[in-house]
Every structure is written in C-alpha cells, then in structure tokens.
Amino acid sequence: GINAEYGETKEEETKEDDAPDPLPPLSTDPDPPLPPTTLSHSTRLLHLAHMLTSTVLSANSIRRIEREMRKCQRQKEQEEFEAEIEREREARKEERERKRRERRRELGLDDD
Numbered sequence: 795g796i797n798a799e800y801g802e803t804k805e806e807e808t809k810e811d812d813a814p815d816p817l818p819p820l821s822t823d824p825d826p827p828l829p830p831t832t833l834s835h836s837t838r839l840l841h842l843a844h845m846l847t848s849t850v851l852s853a854n855s856i857r858r859i860e861r862e863m864r865k866c867q868r869q870k871e872q873e874e875f876e877a878e879i880e881r882e883r884e885a886r887k888e889e890r891e892r893k894r895r896e897r898r899r900e901l902g903l904d905d906d
Contacts, residue, residue, distance in 0.1 A: 828862050829841040829845075
C-alpha cells in the first residue's frame with residue numbers, strides 16, 4: 795500500500811544521501827577563492843552557484859562570483875557553438891566525400 799511505497803522512497807533517499815557530495819563545503823571566508831579553472835565550465839558554474847548560497851560572503855565576493863559565473867557561461871556557450879560548427883563542417887566533408895565516391899563509381903573509376 796501507500797506505506798510500502800513511502801518506505802521504498804525513504805530508502806532510496808537514504809542511499810542518495812550516502813553518495814559523496816561533489817560540492818565542497820561552504821567556506822566561512824567572506825572572500826573565498828574561486829573554483830579552479832581546471833574544472834569544466836558546467837562544474838565551475840555549479841560550484842560558483844553553490845558558493846553564492848553562503849551567507850558570509852562580502853559584497854565584493856558576490857560581485858566577483860557573479861562576474862565569474864557570467865564569464866563561465868559565455869565560455870561554455872562559445873565552446874558548444876564551436877563544437878556545433880565543427881560537427882557541421884565534418885558532416886559536410888563526409889557528404890562531399892560520399893558524393894565523390896558515388897560519381898567515381900558511376901564513371902567506373904572505382905579505386906577500391
């Protein structure tokens with residue numbers, strides 16, 4: 795019944811709570827260091843958003859974190875955009891290659 799379902803949900807929640815938290819504990823420093831740039835943009839955004847939930851941040855730190863988040867977001871979007879362009883370029887190249895092979899086959903110039 796309902797209780798059994800609730801019990802299952804409760805169990806699942808406990809299992810998730812045991813999983814290691816990827817976010818570092820909130821700093822008690824009003825000017826904490828920003829997350830390392832070696833992390834992916836998505837991970838950095840997550841860490842920065844998490845840092846903003848700290849109540850001890852100085853106004854300066856809040857501005858710095860928000861600025862870093864905007865920068866991170868732009869870089870992430872730029873990388874996604876460049877990856878998309880690269881995928882399209884590859885697809886066009888493959889299409890040209892395929893047409894060239896078809897033409898050679900039709901002309902009986904198969905080099906395979």
